[in-house]
Amino acid sequence: MANISLSSDLSAFRFPHRHLLGIDGLSPEDITLLLDLADAYVAQNRQRDKKSDVLRGRTVINLFFENSTRTQTSFELAGKRLGGDVLNMSVSSSSIKKGETLIDTAMTLNAMHPDVLIVRHPDAGAVQLLSEKVNASVINAGDGRHEHPTQALLDALTIKRRKGHLDHLTVAISGDILHSRVARSNIQLLNLMGARVRVVAPLTLLPADIDRLGVEVHHDMREGLTGCDIVMMLRLQTERMKGMFVPSIREYFHFFGLDREKLSYAKPDALVMHPGPMNRGVEIDSELADDIDRSVIREQVEMGVAVRMACLDVLTRSDAINPSDDL
């Protein structure tokens, strides 16, 4: 069994939160702890024997009310690699389809004494609401347009391992910012860690409160990408759109799709990122997305497992906040 050796300062650190509901509420020290711990788990995941017993005897339930490929499977793998029992609740085969409410479902699961509930829900705030009703630690795996903290953490780990640091980097986030919980969590994390964030999008795809988020706003890709270290592309989230937000896909790609010509305005060693799932030929040129010299999209997926292991680890440490403490 592979057991991870943590440096003493890492194992002494107590994560001062019962849940992980968002980047909002975390300190730079919390984020640094999670990233350092995740970095150690990357090494474990590259070994032949990937399993440890950090979560032995613990139960983790994945409760996804929205579709997911990467996030759900990587949480499942993370829980299993740490030796926990992981259960996937599929909404399509559960009582939720029969009309059971979110809270009833949560209370039913709660009665089975899980240690961690990982929840994705289409409504902003639903995961927080659920966390107030259950004894388990809750991890937000994406709530509406609100937050997706583990995505921001895995993006930060990918950047930090490639660039050596997060502070003073210029990160351009481009695409459907309006509907994106990934953008919201990333903006908060990157600002907290001293990076400069730009958003690049048409007016129709920016939230009304964008000026309050501490970002530079651009509507022109060439301007927005000039001199940046990281280009993070986001999917057009048509499932969250009521009505037309862009004139046509062709036009959108022409003005806002990332291709080599637009990328040439960024630094020569700028990295291309995308949380997935990608719409090839819509927000990103297909060939560029696969270019291993520029794109770290696959690496993001790898970092996702390590980051989720770190999150499960800190929330289930025996010295973690007792669930009954602040119920």
Ligand code: NCD
């Ligand atoms: C993102 C999500 O679900 O918010 N995907 C993910 O978690 N990898 C982004 C998206 O759906 O476009």
